[in-house]
Amino acid sequence: MNEFEAELKARRFVQEVGITTIPVDLAKYLAPFKGKIAEDQLDDDEAGYTMTVAGRGPLITLNANDREARRRFTACHEVGHLVLELPSEHELGPGWSYFRRPLHEICCDVFAAELLLPYKLFIAQAGNRSLNFATVDELRILFKASREATASRLAATSKMACGYVLSEGGQVRHLVRSAALRAANAWLPPGSPVPSQSAAHGLRVGTDFSGERTHAGDVWFDGWGDVEMIESSIFIRGYDQTLTLLSCADQDDVDAISQKQREERSDGDDGLLKPLDGQLPWPSGKRRG
Amino acid sequence: MAESAFGAVMRLLRERRGLSLRELGTLADTDHAYIAKIERGEKEAPPEETFARLARSLRTSAHEISLLRFLGATPNIAPDLAVHAVGDLEVTPELLTIAASTVHRGAGRPSPAELIVRAKRAKRIMEGNE
Numbered sequence: 001m002n003e004f005e006a007e008l009k010a011r012r013f014v015q016e017v018g019i020t021t022i023p024v025d026l027a028k029y030l031a032p033f034k035g036k037i038a039e040d041q042l043d044d045d046e047a048g049y050t051m052t053v054a055g056r057g058p059l060i061t062l063n064a065n066d067r068e069a070r071r072r073f074t075a076c077h078e079v080g081h082l083v084l085e086l087p088s089e090h091e092l093g094p095g096w097s098y099f100r101r102p103l104h105e106i107c108c109d110v111f112a113a114e115l116l117l118p119y120k121l122f123i124a125q126a127g128n129r130s131l132n133f134a135t136v137d138e139l140r141i142l143f144k145a146s147r148e149a150t151a152s153r154l155a156a157t158s159k160m161a162c163g164y165v166l167s168e169g170g171q172v173r174h175l176v177r178s179a180a181l182r183a184a185n186a187w188l189p190p191g192s193p194v195p196s197q198s199a200a201h202g203l204r205v206g207t208d209f210s211g212e213r214t215h216a217g218d219v220w221f222d223g224w225g226d227v228e229m230i231e232s233s234i235f236i237r238g239y240d241q242t243l244t245l246l247s248c249a250d251q252d253d254v255d256a257i258s259q260k261q262r263e264e265r266s267d268g269d270d271g272l273l274k275p276l277d278g279q280l281p282w283p284s285g286k287r288r289g
Numbered sequence: 290m291a292e293s294a295f296g297a298v299m300r301l302l303r304e305r306r307g308l309s310l311r312e313l314g315t316l317a318d319t320d321h322a323y324i325a326k327i328e329r330g331e332k333e334a335p336p337e338e339t340f341a342r343l344a345r346s347l348r349t350s351a352h353e354i355s356l357l358r359f360l361g362a363t364p365n366i367a368p369d370l371a372v373h374a375v376g377d378l379e380v381t382p383e384l385l386t387i388a389a390s391t392v393h394r395g396a397g398r399p400s401p402a403e404l405i406v407r408a409k410r411a412k413r414i415m416e417g418n419e
Binding site: 036038040042043044045046047048049050051052053054056057059061063074077078081087088 | 383386387388390391392393394395396397399407408410411412414415416
């Protein structure tokens with residue numbers, strides 16, 4: 001199981017269940033399993049759990065102390081365990097962090113995001129809206145989802161070259177890219193420092209208060225100096241996290257980057273076979289001695 | 290090999306009676322090394338005849354015998370959960386099965402006692418009694 005398979009299975013599941021309205025009615029996801037959802041006062045380090053009663057079905061219990069968006073995500077994550085038939089793997093690290101997060105749990109997170117923000121319904125709402133946190137906030141209210149999940153979804157489903165960066169403690173945790181940004185090979189290694197010229201860094205160290213900045217693309221991505229990039233960041237002090245949306249001011253700049261990369265690749269073809277020119281390479285006129 | 294729930298309960302019952310492995314082996318007419326391997330989880334639950342001799346020698350209650358039979362046939366129960374069940378007469382194999390089915394979300398892990406409380410609640414809710 002990988003993230004891509006989890007995403008595909010989630011889309012199929014959403015379709016089978018017949019989700020057509022938002023916010024998604026989670027009971028519909030439990031119906032195929034005859035499952036139920038309950039709430040209980042749990043410790044902060046426990047978002048929820050599932051217990052299965054033989055002959056009856058699974059009971060998903062959520063931490064009543066969590067925000068509604070988180071409870072909904074947890075419920076969908078647990079449905080992920082049921083549908084994907086993946087055992088729990090939380091022992092390796094804290095559940096809130098992507099650092100050292102086990103693959104099973106990442107797959108269930110991907111699955112949960114699709115259930116909470118179904119692709120077709122999300123696209124219908126997100127449309128051509130601007131990529132900023134005002135849009136994220138409008139959408140997350142509509143879908144009753146977290147800001148993180150919604151921002152991630154907004155970037156991933158955009159037709160424009162854009163991305164969403166989640167950073168923690170001044171380091172990049174992960175980058176979610178739109179298809180256009182992936183095609184242009186924009187990349188940020190997890191663990192790399194948040195760029196010092198970025199608005200995200202400014203918010204964190206207290207030298208920026210708007211979180212909005214337009215700068216050269218190479219502030220975030222190597223070799224992107226010719227691209228004008230619009231950054232929209234917010235800082236969550238309690239978790240020392242910065243959430244960043246990056247978009248390109250002019251799509252043509254991104255196309256130029258892609259073209260340049262293609263040219264660089266074709267210039268470096270040493271060692272490859274020569275293009276066919278209709279001339280046979282033999283007989284060469286040379287004889288072996 | 291990791292300790293088994295069956296072995297952990299056997300050890301608890303033996304120690305509760307204050308018997309050494311050799312003493313239990315003599316009482317139950319069973320090789321003490323074999324009993325040690327059962328306790329360590331290196332051997333599965335013994336055949337019925339041996340089980341009956343061991344249970345008699347350990348003076349097990351009906352609850353404990355029922356629990357041991359269940360643990361012998363159900364290898365996925367956590368040893369600490371099984372040990373807790375020995376002292377709680379309300380813990381049935383059904384509750385143990387429900388508790389053992391738990392899939393956690395988050396790093397927190399409840400105690401065996403809390404797991405049983407949750408299993409009881411899950412049973413009530415799923416049966417429509419809460």
